[in-house]
Amino acid sequence: MATGFGFSVTAVDGQARCGNIITPRGTIRTPAFMPVGTAATVKAMLPGSVAATGADILLGNTYHLMLRPTAERIAALGGLHRFMNWDRPILTDSGGFQVMSLAGLRKLTEEGVTFKSHIDGSSHHLSPERSMEIQSLLGSDIVMCFDECPALPATEDEVARATRLSMRWAQRSRDAFGDRPGHALFGIMQGGVTPDLRAESAAALTAIGFDGYAVGGLAVGEGQQAMFGVLDYAAGLLPADKPRYLMGVGKPDDIVGAVQRGIDMMDCVLPSRSGRTGQGWTPRGQVNLRNARHQSDPRPLDEACTCPCCTGYSRAYLHHVLRAKEIIASMLLTWHNLHYYQTLMQGLRDAIAARALTGFVDQFHALRAAGDIPAV
């Protein structure tokens, strides 16, 4: 474990656990949900508002930041924390996933990947060594290994090839990362939905040794059942004394199921992105505030919610500002959704600490099954 970086499990309930990740920039309560701040901003939110929702850490995207404004420029300006005015921990991904999903023309070799920017078509290169350099320039607190996540659908042979390449890149990432006190390096397990490949990947990563372990290659369109199928055994393949991070997840019920299966950290654009399209998340499920049924509804999105959106505004107002394409619609709904996600995480942590997770999860599903409040 890196100096100044630690993880302690404070309670266990079934496979689920709660605890704390200690970093020089603050403690991350787990299970933790990390809002995504792609281009050095959690879209439509000021950093103080993100912190007010209860977020202990956020995620930055290496791919976006290396292209614009560039890692070198952010370093010259004092690092990503100072640049975006966020002093709590930041986790950065390696850039590999978004090269595959966003960049134009790619060329993958053993050494790394060359690609064209989706912004201006300019040529760029990423490798384990360059990804470590960029994440260091950004000043990331939790650095992710550079890996290859194969695009779906993929044959088992293709998944096996990508998994083994990712393991060699994990060793190169470890070597390039070196010794950076207070900064952690996480390995990323691959292997698709094939148990033997998952086990092989976990064994290789564990042999190298990391400060935490991510489950990669999920939430890429395989569906919740297949994802839970992998999570049923994946956590057990990883060291119990290190944080486990499920990348890119997810909807509230994905999060609850992942926590039940031993996951400690997650990230997803869903609460912010769906807020910008008029979707509000509540304990009773997803509410489309663009729907005409909300046009004259004086009630808040969620009566029990304490966020600024729910304490200050009616559904009718949210409907109006969405229809009028006003920026405040994105601001209020993003804030609400992030608040809801963090409230859910606090509920999960409290339930695990009280060894009452089963009852919490039953109630979570029961309320969602009941659906939104009836129209006025």
Added chain:
Amino acid sequence: MATGFGFSVTAVDGQARCGNIITPRGTIRTPAFMPVGTAATVKAMLPGSVAATGADILLGNTYHLMLRPTAERIAALGGLHRFMNWDRPILTDSGGFQVMSLAGLRKLTEEGVTFKSHIDGSSHHLSPERSMEIQSLLGSDIVMCFDECPALPATEDEVARATRLSMRWAQRSRDAFGDRPGHALFGIMQGGVTPDLRAESAAALTAIGFDGYAVGGLAVGEGQQAMFGVLDYAAGLLPADKPRYLMGVGKPDDIVGAVQRGIDMMDCVLPSRSGRTGQGWTPRGQVNLRNARHQSDPRPLDEACTCPCCTGYSRAYLHHVLRAKEIIASMLLTWHNLHYYQTLMQGLRDAIAARALTGFVDQFHALRAAGDIPAV
């Protein structure tokens, strides 16, 4: 003067004066700048943030709100203050100006104006009586008479016709408004750039009697020199014991010049609109943050400014989020610009109270002439 509504001048310096407008919803310090909340939101701002900039009052647009979500719906939801979560005073315009500037196919008669919505082409009607009804449904604290502001360029005959129609509509507005304790009705002087018409308009309005008087028909493309030319005598035509409101003004130097000429209230979309296009206003003038010279600049937009944009972010960050089309760019620059405007108003009020307006205005112009800080 309406019951519960009052105006007191506390200091005079030349033609300029400072004072307080008292309303049941709070005191408005004058000279006052009113941010514009067109569609029940000051774009890209939460109401608490608008208040934090020092705004005592904001403006709502009758034309926009009557079309969407409709005045009747807002009334059913408890009025505009509750709808948009702003408990300080609100002034609403009459709708007349925006019918002329935004609506499709219009038909103007002595009775009123019929027009098509710019949103969906539906037919609507406004008259003095309907405008008073709508502004009452909204719960506006300061209601504006329904008038006709002729589109420029206009002949003197056309301006005279519109001015006299507006005076007949002012009487009908006064009759329809009735007695509404705590709510004020302002007349609107017209007359273009013709002194005799301005005097005729002022005399007619004063004879009817209003709680305040607006100078209309300016800031419609006539230029600063022509506007100041009217303001040089317009304030003197209006009662000294009532607030004078210059509609739709303006740039910082327009505001300073108007205050020097006896204006007490102004409104303009400029600080919010220009924030959304990357323009920042400082004591040294207008700064285009999209310009490449700011790309690596670690300094805030304005070193002396205490707003969240300037205390938390570099010009390089603002440049980045503008280029990346991030919502936070609009949020930060709108906040800064509104903060700058309110700081300017406080400076004007303090200078008038100290009978030191001339020195303040000299320094204002000197700093602007010096221009933005040199590039790094």
